[in-house]
Amino acid sequence: MVIKQLINNNIAISIDAQGDEIILIGKGLAFGKKKGDEIDDLKVEKRFYLEDKGLYSKFKKLLQEVSIDDINIADDIISLAKRKLKKDLNESIYISLPDHISLAISRTKNGLKAKNGLLWEIKKLYREEYEVAQIAVQMINEKFNIDLGEDEAGFIAFHFVNAELNSGMNTITKITRFIKEILSIVSYQLNMQIDEESLNAFRFITHLKFFAQRIFLEEQNDVMDDPFLYEVVKERYSKAFIITQKVKDHISKHYSYQLMDMEAIYLTVHIQRLLERKN
Template sequence: MVINQIINNNIAISIDSQGDEVILIGKGLAFSKKKGEEIDNKKIEKRFYLEDKGLYAKFKKLLQEVSVEEINIADDIISLARRELKKELSESIYISLPDHISLAVNRIKTGLNVKNGLLWEIKKLYKEEYSVAKKAVQLINERFNIELGDDEAGFIAFHFVNAQLNSGMNTVAKITKFISEIINIVTYQLKMTIDEESLSGFRFITHLKFFANRMFSQEVNESSDDPFLYEVVKERYATAFEIAQKVKKHINLQYSYKVSDMEVTYLTIHIQRLLERKN
């Protein structure tokens, strides 16, 4: 492949057979090279191609600010997450994760430890992402000979969640706090803890995640209300319906968000499933 642009000694940009730019990374790959010269294929360790042109431009800028090692470990972690989570991750994670890792490595080297105020919620609500993030922290610690802990695993888990929802980190924090609030209301009313390993618990929390994402992204729920079903669950599942109404009131007051009758219907059904498991 021929060099089209040199970022530094270890990173160059070339053009593939389709006429698209591809970022090539490898130790000494562009050392003493000039634009138009051939690249030694044996030195190419990683290739990056992002379909989103806006993200691609940001990624090129990021390459000038973080180290090759940080880019490489981020790519390894993203590959690990895709394998273990078996979920699609937005290309945005190629920007957010290496940038975060770079900041985390610099923080720990200067003795600055940052606490994750939502760590407990992250462990409870995003168990799979947190489990992968723990492995990611281990990889980072081994690669850079540092000691990042559970708080950092929580932050990295956030990046996995963010890449699935394709929303900002601030939104993910809001979603996590929101879900925790709703769970607290429901568990208090039911006088029971929610078993997230059970099918009913998993379904309930998954429903809350998607509902919260719609709410904070201001996405319109196109599901039309079903007055008949609403009345049926109201009459048949009176206790669950009453709890759903308390949840609705909380959301209205705290988030100024109008919860539809259909959403109350869904909440009632999920809460009823939790009730049935209790009994």
């Protein structure tokens, strides 16, 4: 196969025998190469083809933000999950999981660990997914010589569950409606049309999916609030925080759900990303 587009020294886009674009990943496979050059098949470690063209576009953008090692370990974990869970996983997991793993590794190396306030519920409600996620965490720890801990196993399990949501149409309908409402509120308050094809919007929507799942499955929320962090975020991201309060009021009025302070922090950070993109 020949190179159609170069992403970096380790990633290139080519055309397969069926005429479809395919992403090829391997250490140094594109080093010193240019468009039209042949690719050494022996250097190809992973091949990616996503049927959803919108997700495919986001995946190409993600490849420029995360390392080849993050992509490889995420792909290995997704393959493991498919074998163990014996369920179809939405292609979106090829974006959300490597993105999450990359951030988790970065946080851990900087001495920051995210507390999973829903860990108990995840263990109880999604036992099989959590067991696979525990193996995934072990794989990541060994690969990168770090210690993610069981909280990250909970987060990874939630990514599996989220990728399975297409099997529950009633839940998907509710979540879709909920996300549309929140996006409309945020878009109106920002006075901008949110580019749902952007990576930041995808991250925001993924967060909303997790959040909506807690609401519609009526899962108890044991997230521990952090008053100091709440005040820091409130002051530092004041405009985004005001928008979060609008979202909070909407959710309280229409879904009888009281947003916890930590949930407000997460929403504010995501909205701030969209705000920075606007500016």
